[in-house]
Amino acid sequence: MDAAEAKSYDIARLTLRGMIECGNELRNSCKNARCFEEAAAEIVSFLYERMANAETSQHSFVLARFYKTCLFRDLPFELQEFAARLVDSKPESDSLRCLTLLGSRGEEPDWNDIRKSRGHRAIPLPSDEFVGRLPMISNLINQLGIDVKTIIHGRNDIILDHEEKTFGVFHIPEAGGSPYIPAQDGFIKPFGIRSVIGFGGMITAKDMFAVILFSKDHISKARADLLAPLALSIKNALIPFAYGRLFKNGNQPHAGYFNDTLEVVKLHSKLATTEQLLCTSERIALEQFEKLETNLNKLKSAEETLVQCDKFAALGEMAGGIAHEINNPVSIIHTLSGQISEALASSPADIEFAKSRIADIENQSLRISRIISGLRSFSRDASGDRFVKAGLDAIINETLSLCSSRFKHNKVETRYSACNEQVKIECRPSEIIQVLLNLLNNAFDAVVATEGGWIDISVAPGMNKVVISISDSGNGIPEQVVGRIFQPFFTTKPVGKGTGLGLSISKGIVETHGGTISLDRKCLNTKFDISLPFKQPGS
Numbered sequence: 001m002d003a004a005e006a007k008s009y010d011i012a013r014l015t016l017r018g019m020i021e022c023g024n025e026l027r028n029s030c031k032n033a034r035c036f037e038e039a040a041a042e043i044v045s046f047l048y049e050r051m052a053n054a055e056t057s058q059h060s061f062v063l064a065r066f067y068k069t070c071l072f073r074d075l076p077f078e079l080q081e082f083a084a085r086l087v088d089s090k091p092e093s094d095s096l097r098c099l100t101l102l103g104s105r106g107e108e109p110d111w112n113d114i115r116k117s118r119g120h121r122a123i124p125l126p127s128d129e130f131v132g133r134l135p136m137i138s139n140l141i142n143q144l145g146i147d148v149k150t151i152i153h154g155r156n157d158i159i160l161d162h163e164e165k166t167f168g169v170f171h172i173p174e175a176g177g178s179p180y181i182p183a184q185d186g187f188i189k190p191f192g193i194r195s196v197i198g199f200g201g202m203i204t205a206k207d208m209f210a211v212i213l214f215s216k217d218h219i220s221k222a223r224a225d226l227l228a229p230l231a232l233s234i235k236n237a238l239i240p241f242a243y244g245r246l247f248k249n250g251n252q253p254h255a256g257y258f259n260d261t262l263e264v265v266k267l268h269s270k271l272a273t274t275e276q277l278l279c280t281s282e283r284i285a286l287e288q289f290e291k292l293e294t295n296l297n298k299l300k301s302a303e304e305t306l307v308q309c310d311k312f313a314a315l316g317e318m319a320g321g322i323a324h325e326i327n328n329p330v331s332i333i334h335t336l337s338g339q340i341s342e343a344l345a346s347s348p349a350d351i352e353f354a355k356s357r358i359a360d361i362e363n364q365s366l367r368i369s370r371i372i373s374g375l376r377s378f379s380r381d382a383s384g385d386r387f388v389k390a391g392l393d394a395i396i397n398e399t400l401s402l403c404s405s406r407f408k409h410n411k412v413e414t415r416y417s418a419c420n421e422q423v424k425i426e427c428r429p430s431e432i433i434q435v436l437l438n439l440l441n442n443a444f445d446a447v448v449a450t451e452g453g454w455i456d457i458s459v460a461p462g463m464n465k466v467v468i469s470i471s472d473s474g475n476g477i478p479e480q481v482v483g484r485i486f487q488p489f490f491t492t493k494p495v496g497k498g499t500g501l502g503l504s505i506s507k508g509i510v511e512t513h514g515g516t517i518s519l520d521r522k523c524l525n526t527k528f529d530i531s532l533p534f535k536q537p538g539s
Helices: 017-029 034-052 077-088 126-133 135-143 148-153 184-188 221-225 228-242 260-344 351-381 392-409 429-447 479-484 504-510
Strands: 063-071 095-107 122-123 167-172 196-204 208-215 388-391 413-416 424-427 454-461 466-472 516-519 526-533
Touching: 017 221, 017 228, 017 516, 034 063, 034 095, 034 208, 034 221, 034 228, 034 429, 063 196, 077 095, 077 122, 126 135, 126 148, 135 167, 167 221, 167 228, 196 228, 208 228, 221 413, 260 466, 260 516, 388 392, 388 429, 392 413, 392 424, 392 429, 392 454, 424 516, 424 526, 429 454, 429 504
Parallel strands: 413 454
Antiparallel strands: 063 095, 063 208, 095 122, 167 196, 196 208, 388 424, 454 466, 466 526, 516 526
16 A cells, blocks of 8 residues: 555544554564564554544554563664663673663654664663663553563563553643653753653563553553554564564564474464454453443433424424413403303393303313313433324324414414324323424425415325324425435524524424425425324234
8 A cells, every 4th residue: 555545544543443553564564574673663664654644644652662572682782782871881680681772763753763763772671670770660560451561570471461461551631740751841841742651561471562652642541551462463463573583783682482392382372363353442442332332322311312302493483372372261261250240140040041051161271271181291301212103183283372472473374184093002191292383383484475275184194194284375395405405404494583493393303203394396385294103013
């Protein structure tokens, strides 16, 4: 793959899939390396070149470095001299382990040549006390989950058990002023380093490796933890070099094993690392799925809130009409009450007249009761309700009770021929009312300013479903916006007039009921068809 075609990975947006793809490419990046040093160089080059900000295309990291512990005796002479200067004398044992810089890639030209590193080419680790005086190194080893004694004193066993093979992530979220990050004035501040992350672990029973990355952007703990599998991907790529030649210009290290034993060690190590990679990937996958589930629950809660907001928006539009619908019977009741008082005060009292007026009051009270019942039913959150068998005619009439007065007051004719009372559907009635009311309000807004505007409601029962059609005298919906009418927040109404949620929410409700809602594009006017099953699946 050419550099121009190579995929970049943005750590701020790295998904589980991206992490797996990145790990796969990392494992393949070392295939042409001839020694450990060349493999390390390939790894830091990959991380520096391929990790980039998706928006700016700038490198995610200012500097990427690779370290591995090596025996003092396996170091080239110049590195032995370098390490000896740091402990003021030649080590007593050539088995001293040194944390050795094997790969470096960064913004500055000098950072791309490990020989030009001033103080970090080969850091001797002679004792716990000495390591404790190196805050970054001690913190690195600790965060990677490695026992420092394992590094300093080594282990007698050749192969670590699966559970003992440590790996992890090193993370300093705020590098500026951190006691764990040296060179604050010479490196951190001048180059604007914000966060430092790294990953690594044991590459053999006695040696560790670590990749350290310096970023100008803040990296959260959640993002840093997502990199744990990369440590295992790198380890998998490095196992073939772990017991081979360390440096480009060097001999085979004094591993002390015969060739056949080395092959067994490599195979066991490869198997254990693969198992670790699988376990870590599974753990992170589960964590990501848990986060996804949490976000889906939040989304569902937000959706339910939007549904309620849409209801209240619809009620707001109808408020004047509903008030008028209630005020009319209240005024009638007031008048009838006065007539009853007069009838009873006359001599003799006109009992029959009073009884007839009391019956009229009861009828007006029932009218108010139906309106309030409709409001109560419509306003409540029904998303958690069970589906019940309800008469479709009653649902439509309850919907019309909420808006008919408004339509009549604005001289918009409402046409509805009562459907058979036997037509019943399994549904959440208040949600179906919400769908019908959204469509009726849209139809009203479309025709209210026209002469002789009308809205028609028809019901067509079929074998397994019923189709409710709502049409109006409008000229239809422009072809260029038809494909967007069910999108959330899309509206053709003036600013402040509509939320753009009505049709989107209605579509969701209808689909929850196992039905469909569609625009009849063949109709010369505006016509929506709602298809609903008589029975819900499994009922």
